[in-house]
Amino acid sequence: MLDSRIKLRHLSCFLEVSAQRSFGQAAGRLGLSQPAVSKAIAELEEILGGSLLQRSRAGVFLTPAGEAFRRYAETGMAALREGFASIGQTARGEGGFLAIGALPTVATRLVPAALLHAKRPGQGGQENQGLNATIRVLTGPNDYLLGLLNGGQLDIVVGRLSEPKLMQGLSFEPLYTDEIVFVVRPQHPLIQALARSGARSLTLHDIAAYTVLFPMPGAIIRPDVERLMLGQGVTGFADVIETVSPSFGRRYTRISDAVWIISRGVVADDLEQAMLAALPLRIDRPTGAVGMTTRADRPASPALNRLRDALRHMAEDLR
Known part of the structure; x- marks a missing residue:
């Protein structure tokens, strides 16, 4: 339970001293006297029951306990600043800022459609004007985007559910499932051969004679593809481009x-x-959950809530 004796001035002084590595410089930046800053740190250490900072000739350093506490203090203060900012923006009729991470799975269809839907004014008063925040959309590998989300540079990541070790401190809400497909140009020799023979499907061995564009190591679908190949007795392809x-x-x-x-979500419009064209393969195509990942410890802003509602609405047609 949070100790009610901890005040904002305690956290502000601790974080500023941590950043400046100096009580004097921290006091100057906070507009306080150095004794006032020292007193706030001493009170915080007494409440927490341990030393957070150590002084030396080289400056001020965090103790192991101080280093651990700093991460949580920064997160808490950042959440408070966002809350204060959102109240001010609402009062001024402003929409704030929203940073979205989008995997290629959703960057071409779901996210654009959801943003368009969220920006559309609804019926009623000012609360239904539509999303008017400044939007930033970043794409990239899943681990990169989740790292930005953990670091506070993103508000949400839309894409596939990641492995458990990357989901620490994060919350995932599934929207729909997406499958892996093997696609070619419509006039591909395999498509033409199927049409001539009247066959209905192919196997993974049939594509071995062609260049295969394969997900790179670290790509979220790569383990699924490798398991699929092993299940079909295919250990690899001779001509591969990883991308x-x-x-x-x-x-x-x-x-x-x-x-x-x-x-499939990446090439849905192309199909x-x-x-x-998607090759008709005699395989059970792996599927994965696509959804929204957010910080579990950070309250959602009005802009983020509006976007999440729009994502849920647009995903209904993809289930």
């Missing part, structure tokens, strides 16, 4: 006979517009 770039994969597949292994 996580949707733009490269899309272009290379359309100008070559390559087979691209990718999540609907017949720019690419």
Whole structure:
């Protein structure tokens, strides 16, 4: 339980001394006297029952307990600042700022559609004006985006559920499931061979003669693809290009006979517009949960809540 004796001035003084490595410099930045800062730190250490800072000729250093406490103090103060800012923005009719991390799985369809839906004014008063925050959308590998989310640079990551070790301190809400597909250009020799033979499906061995665009190590779908191959008795392909770039994969597949292994969500529009074709393979395609990941210890802003509602609404057609 939070000790009611801990005040904002305790945390402010502790964090500023931690950042400046000096009581004097911290006092100057806070507009306080150095004795006042020293007193606040002493009171905080007494409440917590341990030393947080050590003085030396080289400056002030955090103790192991101080280093551990600093992470939580920073998170708490950041959440408070966001809360104060959101109240002020609401009072001024401003929308604030929203940083979104989007995996390629959702960057081409779900996130754009959800943002468009969230920005659309609803019926009623000012509270239904629609999302008017300044939006930043970043794409990249899952571990990179989750690292930014943990560090406070992102408010939400939309994509596949990650492995447990990357989900510490995070909360995941599933929206729908996505499958892995093997796509080629519509005039690919395998497509033409199927049409001539009247066959309905292929095996993984049939694609071994072609270049395969394969997910890179660290890509969230790679373990699923490797398990699928092992289950079919395929240990590898002779001609492989590893990539996580949707733009490269899309272009290379359309100008070559390559087979691209990718999540359906990345190429859904290409498949609907017949720019690419999914190979009919005799396999059980792996599926994975796609959803929203947020910080478990950080309250959601009004802008984030509006976006999450829009994501839920747009995902209904993908289930």
